[in-house]
Amino acid sequence: MSRINNRQLFFQHLAQTSDKPIGIEVASAKGIHIYDTNGKAYVDMIAGFSVCNIGHSHPSVIKAIQEQTEKYMHVIVYGEFIQAPQVAYAKTLTSLLPDNLQSVYFTNSGAEAAEGAMKLAKRVTGKTKLVSFKGAYHGSTQGALSMMGDEYFKNAFRPLLPDTLQLRYNHFEDLDLIDHSVAGVLVELVQAETGVTPANKEWIIALQKKCASVCALLIVDEIQSGFGRTGSLFAFEQYGIAPDVLLTGKALGGGLPLGAFISSVKMMQCLTYAPVLGHITTFGGNPVSCAAGHAALEVLLQEDWMKEVKEKEQLLVDQLMHPAIVHRNHKGLWMSLQFDSSKLAKKIAAACIQNGIITDWFLFAEDRIRIAPPLCITKNELLEAIQVIQKSIHQALQE
Ligand code: PLP
Numbered sequence: 001m002s003r004i005n006n007r008q009l010f011f012q013h014l015a016q017t018s019d020k021p022i023g024i025e026v027a028s029a030k031g032i033h034i035y036d037t038n039g040k041a042y043v044d045m046i047a048g049f050s051v052c053n054i055g056h057s058h059p060s061v062i063k064a065i066q067e068q069t070e071k072y073m074h075v076i077v078y079g080e081f082i083q084a085p086q087v088a089y090a091k092t093l094t095s096l097l098p099d100n101l102q103s104v105y106f107t108n109s110g111a112e113a114a115e116g117a118m119k120l121a122k123r124v125t126g127k128t129k130l131v132s133f134k135g136a137y138h139g140s141t142q143g144a145l146s147m148m149g150d151e152y153f154k155n156a157f158r159p160l161l162p163d164t165l166q167l168r169y170n171h172f173e174d175l176d177l178i179d180h181s182v183a184g185v186l187v188e189l190v191q192a193e194t195g196v197t198p199a200n201k202e203w204i205i206a207l208q209k210k211c212a213s214v215c216a217l218l219i220v221d222e223i224q225s226g227f228g229r230t231g232s233l234f235a236f237e238q239y240g241i242a243p244d245v246l247l248t249g250k251a252l253g254g255g256l257p258l259g260a261f262i263s264s265v266k267m268m269q270c271l272t273y274a275p276v277l278g279h280i281t282t283f284g285g286n287p288v289s290c291a292a293g294h295a296a297l298e299v300l301l302q303e304d305w306m307k308e309v310k311e312k313e314q315l316l317v318d319q320l321m322h323p324a325i326v327h328r329n330h331k332g333l334w335m336s337l338q339f340d341s342s343k344l345a346k347k348i349a350a351a352c353i354q355n356g357i358i359t360d361w362f363l364f365a366e367d368r369i370r371i372a373p374p375l376c377i378t379k380n381e382l383l384e385a386i387q388v389i390q391k392s393i394h395q396a397l398q399e
Pocket of ligand 1: 049111112114137138139140188192221222223224225250259
């Protein structure tokens, strides 16, 4: 089928989510690059929204997928048969987590992990109120959407879940509103969609104390911040806290769909009775996804990329400058560049694409562009990408 045809069919038969899709027709992707059907190479400076932390199509991940598909791809639902790829991945993951995070519930996506954790909080505490923060993004399903901290994106879909509350992020005084009626608090340690907004460490510690004092579960969403993005496997390691429930997704699957909520064995047992099958999924924890994710994690642990994150972050801080950038937020290999209008930010993102760099804006911060390359990007490649971004800013300003 010709390229023209695919473009037409894309608009005709695939549901669209915006009026201006990027529309690059992908031929292949390898390492930090995506190649289109004309043979043009793009540096993926957003790593497929922090999915491809070890780069695209890593040979170890491909090998693990091939080996698993030759054995089996699907048997009856998750939680019934013992499937070696799930068991092995859960064992490795939990060996890297605190003692209270030893039971993994695999899902298909990040939003489903958030849904499962919200249900778990209700079941464990016997309470109903769920708290999140303004500017939060936890997924697009209706429960996760209820926890979103942005009225514009929620309003068209009301009624949503009752008994939810959004507090101000990084505001100590708002923690007083978390009382004994609260079942769980969902929080991102780095708010992704406001444009990489890190939580204040003292505030997170105070939030954890508050949750413990009112018997509410602290549910930490590391779906975007996980797997080395901030310089440690999970960002919570840098905050000196242990979540009651950890949400993960995106890079968890090494490029295949996978999410998980992780808690203690005791808490997770609540999903096995009253009612039995408290949370079920047909495809969550698919063995091929688990094999791929496990292989990707092994690569991440073997390579030096996580150790190099801080150095590469500093390189971005020192080199990615331009008078048109009004503000930068950053945490690890993850940065937002703010411009004085969303129109300018969009022009710059378009110029970047013309010049072979993929960036994007943020859901709640359209005046910013997103920098989150695969962690395997070399310092030289990063410097080259920085120069192209600067050139693109210059070009967009000339238009
Ligand atoms: N939580 C955070 C912080 C996210 O960034 C995302 C996705 O962007 C989600 C949850 C939802 O994940 P998914 O798109 O896999 O449902």
